Amino acid sequence: xxxxxxxxxxxxxxxxxxxxxxxxxxxxxxxxxxxxxxxxxxxxxxxxxxxxxxxxxxxxxxxxxxxxxxxxxxxxxxxxxxxxxxxxxxxxxxxxxxxxxxxxxxxxxxxxxxxxxxxxxxxxxxxxxxxxxxxxxxxxxxxxxxxxxxxxxxxxxxxxxxxxxxxxxxxxxxxxxxxxxxxxxxxxxxxxxxxxxxxxxxxxxxxxxxxxxxxxxxxxxxxxxxxx
Amino acid sequence: xxxxxxxxxxxxxxxxxxxxxxxxxxxxxxxxxxxxxxxxxxxxxxxxxxxxxxxxxxxxxxxxxxxxxxxxxxxxxxxxxxxxxxxxxxxxxxxxxxxxxxxxxxxxxxxxxxxxxxxxxxxxxxxxxxxxxxxxxxxxxxxxxxxxxxxxxxxxxxxxxxxxxxxxxxxxxxxxxxxxxxxxxxxxxxxxxxxxxxxxxxxxxxxxxxxxxxxxxxxxxxxxxxxxxxxxxxxxxxxxxxxxxxxxxxxxxxxxxxxxxxxxxxxxxxxxxxxxxxxxxxxxxxxxxxxxxxxxxxxxxxxxxxxxxxxxxxxxxxxxxxxxxxxxxxxxxxxxxxxxxxxxxxxxxxxxxxxxxxxxxxxxxxxxxxxxxxxxxxxxxxxxxxxxxxxxx
Numbered sequence: 001x002x003x004x005x006x007x008x009x010x011x012x013x014x015x016x017x018x019x020x021x022x023x024x025x026x027x028x029x030x031x032x033x034x035x036x037x038x039x040x041x042x043x044x045x046x047x048x049x050x051x052x053x054x055x056x057x058x059x060x061x062x063x064x065x066x067x068x069x070x071x072x073x074x075x076x077x078x079x080x081x082x083x084x085x086x087x088x089x090x091x092x093x094x095x096x097x098x099x100x101x102x103x104x105x106x107x108x109x110x111x112x113x114x115x116x117x118x119x120x121x122x123x124x125x126x127x128x129x130x131x132x133x134x135x136x137x138x139x140x141x142x143x144x145x146x147x148x149x150x151x152x153x154x155x156x157x158x159x160x161x162x163x164x165x166x167x168x169x170x171x172x173x174x175x176x177x178x179x180x181x182x183x184x185x186x187x188x189x190x191x192x193x194x195x196x197x198x199x200x201x202x203x204x205x206x207x208x209x210x211x212x213x214x215x216x217x218x219x220x221x222x223x224x225x226x227x228x
Numbered sequence: 229x230x231x232x233x234x235x236x237x238x239x240x241x242x243x244x245x246x247x248x249x250x251x252x253x254x255x256x257x258x259x260x261x262x263x264x265x266x267x268x269x270x271x272x273x274x275x276x277x278x279x280x281x282x283x284x285x286x287x288x289x290x291x292x293x294x295x296x297x298x299x300x301x302x303x304x305x306x307x308x309x310x311x312x313x314x315x316x317x318x319x320x321x322x323x324x325x326x327x328x329x330x331x332x333x334x335x336x337x338x339x340x341x342x343x344x345x346x347x348x349x350x351x352x353x354x355x356x357x358x359x360x361x362x363x364x365x366x367x368x369x370x371x372x373x374x375x376x377x378x379x380x381x382x383x384x385x386x387x388x389x390x391x392x393x394x395x396x397x398x399x400x401x402x403x404x405x406x407x408x409x410x411x412x413x414x415x416x417x418x419x420x421x422x423x424x425x426x427x428x429x430x431x432x433x434x435x436x437x438x439x440x441x442x443x444x445x446x447x448x449x450x451x452x453x454x455x456x457x458x459x460x461x462x463x464x465x466x467x468x469x470x471x472x473x474x475x476x477x478x479x480x481x482x483x484x485x486x487x488x489x490x491x492x493x494x495x496x497x498x499x500x501x502x503x504x505x506x507x508x509x510x511x512x513x514x515x516x517x518x519x520x521x522x523x524x525x526x527x528x529x530x531x532x533x534x535x536x537x538x539x540x541x542x543x544x545x546x547x548x549x550x551x552x553x554x555x556x557x558x559x560x561x562x563x564x565x566x567x568x569x570x571x572x573x574x575x576x577x578x579x580x581x582x583x584x585x586x587x588x589x590x591x592x593x594x595x596x597x598x599x600x601x602x603x604x605x606x607x608x609x610x611x612x613x614x615x616x617x618x619x620x621x
Contacts, residue, residue: 049617050613053612053613053616056523058522058523058612058613058616059612059613078527078528079527082522082525082526082527082528083525083527085523085524085525086524086525086526087525091523091524093520093616095619097516097517097520097616097619099236099517099520099521100240101236101237101239101240102236110229110524111524111525113229113232114229114524114525114526114530115525158524162525
């Protein structure tokens with residue numbers, strides 16, 4: 001066991017393109033311990049989201065290794081990686097990506113339905129999570145009836161539905177105004193304080209400031225690290 | 229979960245789903261009608277022939293019942309011989325000719341041509357009386373008219389009419405015993421039935437003519453063996469068991485089956501293309517959502533299943549309206565086809581039944597499943613990281 005929730009060991013990711021290979025990530029080694037709140041910063045195209053995708057098992061490293069709870073993600077079959085995403089990882093995206101035909105509550109219920117959480121338990125947990133993110137009164141609203149900040153709160157509640165060990169957030173305040181972004185930042189800080197391991201990608205210094213440590217990436221490599 | 233998501237996906241674009249279901253309902257209706265047409269004639273013929281309750285037919289060589297002027301002579305002797313073959317329980321001749329009918333006491337009236345059946349009153353199964361009475365076994369003055377002839381003459385049961393072998397001849401006076409419905413009547417045909425000796429009295433013929441001889445098999449008898457024995461004895465005649473007779477008639481009308489096969493195949497292709505097009509469009513539009521579902525933990529086979537279920541649900545939604553439209557269309561088409569000259573009025577080309585419903589439903593669902601396979605495959609191979617990246621940028 002590596003002792004980390006997730007760990008990259010000399011992980012690289014190369015995308016073959018007609019104009020030539022794009023090296024999005026170059027031999028990055030990084031461990032995320034339990035309870036960590038890590039912010040990844042850097043210019044566009046520096047590999048932040050790529051690293052997040054490798055941590056979340058939605059993509060595989062071209063070389064090197066990514067270990068999730070000590071298991072080599074590349075050695076898991078698609079079904080096991082899917083199961084890992086379902087039960088161990090929560091995703092929050094810049095554009096929220098809520099399913100438009102479902103209500104806020106149904107969006108939150110979705111991962112629990114797939115994980116076969118018993119009916120009464122999942123209904124209670126969805127209600128509890130939406131109340132936790134401050135949307136107890138908007139459970140039956142569709143995404144089109146919610147503001148950007150509210151949609152992102154629903155997305156966070158959805159990410160937490162199966163009680164993941166790791167929350168991955170890719171530019172969670174990227175589509176929000178300053179005030180709304182600040183409320184999302186406070187929510188993430190609260191989750192971190194309660195012990196959840198969080199890795200987020202952001203361009204927002206105020207949000208990064210709430211993280212325990214911040215890594216700067218440049219040209220696919222870790223350029224510098226701030227934090228304890 | 230899959231059913232829940234499929235339902236919501238179909239409901240989010242209500243107009244598009246409705247139009248697709250309507251299109252599928254129309255193609256289902258066509259397929260259903262073709263399923264009815266492909267076996268309707270056989271079912272209908274079988275029903276009529278079974279109602280007549282005679283399993284064997286002996287005909288002049290090369291003919292079908294009532295299909296030509298050809299006739300047998302010595303009908304009663306042939307019937308007695310047929311009844312004597314092992315395995316035959318009973319037999320009776322059936323004579324057919326044209327007689328001219330006038331109402332008694334109306335000397336100016338021209339005779340109305342009517343199809344006359346000379347049959348043994350005790351053994352007849354060709355008509356069902358709904359006014360008056362059937363011919364008594366020893367009745368030599370009575371006739372049973374069909375409603376068309378009775379209306380044309382303006383007579384009811386109990387009246388007297390005159391029957392002649394040719395127009396302009398005074399003929400013989402007979403009593404209308406009853407008005408009946410004939411199982412083999414053609415559309416608009418005027419028909420009457422009378423005892424053979426009454427017919428002989430009118431036509432003056434003494435050679436006992438018969439259009440064909442009907443035979444009834446004993447329980448458990450081998451009809452094919454009886455037919456073979458009869459044909460050995462009388463190579464100048466054709467003998468049929470009901471099943472073979474139906475086969476001969478079906479053979480002569482096989483173009484209906486070819487027609488139903490071609491149009492049924494077209495409707496299946498339309499079903500396939502409708503579902504394929506709609507789901508492929510839908511999957512392409514929902515690439516981002518499908519990537520999210522995969523990121524959230526929906527396995528690729530589950531995404532495949534989701535799209536397949538959407539296709540099958542579309543087909544299921546179309547079944548009920550499809551059957552309703554098909555039933556209405558079948559009624560109209562049947563009215564057109566059975567009004568063709570030379571067909572028994574009781575015949576139907578479209579006979580509803582559970583078999584046609586089940587085979588149509590199975591074919592539509594199979595077509596929908598096949599059509600869903602390609603978009604389902606497209607959906608399952610969504611590159612999650614790339615698609616999410618594209619959705620953001």
